[in-house]
Amino acid sequence: MGDKKRCLLIGLAILITVLLIGSKVYMDKQQEAKVRQEEMIEVVKSEEAKKVFEEGLKNLDSKALTSEGVIQNYKIDYESIEQNPMGGINGKIVVNKNDKLVVLFNLNKEDEKNFDRSVISGNSDELSQLLKGID
Numbered sequence: 001m002g003d004k005k006r007c008l009l010i011g012l013a014i015l016i017t018v019l020l021i022g023s024k025v026y027m028d029k030q031q032e033a034k035v036r037q038e039e040m041i042e043v044v045k046s047e048e049a050k051k052v053f054e055e056g057l058k059n060l061d062s063k064a065l066t067s068e069g070v071i072q073n074y075k076i077d078y079e080s081i082e083q084n085p086m087g088g089i090n091g092k093i094v095v096n097k098n099d100k101l102v103v104l105f106n107l108n109k110e111d112e113k114n115f116d117r118s119v120i121s122g123n124s125d126e127l128s129q130l131l132k133g134i135d
Helices: 002-045 047-060 125-132
Strands: 074-083 089-095 098-107 120-123
Touching (some): 002 074, 002 089, 047 089, 098 125
Antiparallel strands (some): 074 089, 089 098, 098 120
16 A cells, blocks of 8 residues: 555656746746747837838838828737748738728848838738729
8 A cells, every 4th residue: 555655646746847847948938928928019110210100101101101092001010010930020010090001011131230121011902992093
């Protein structure tokens, strides 16, 4: 009877140890993901990124960010930011404070100092329809 109890206690101790180690690894990965998310948001908020976004919006609408443009203002949706599996940062830009007018972006580094200028990777159908009307 003593051997059964000892085996049960050893098994229980091993199980508890495995659960504790697993929990620690999970918590560390969660913390790492949070830090990575915060770093991506800081990159997207940078002045250089802002210039690239605005250049991309002006490629869609030559009068963007003026009172004559279809795209009059924009805001980055920070909740949408995620790491692209191929590198870079994906996210979306909300245009004119309208959640249906969306521009998708992929922010990549061209080299150590500069972002790739082709940042816009798509836009919503609603925005496409408005942009078609400016030609």
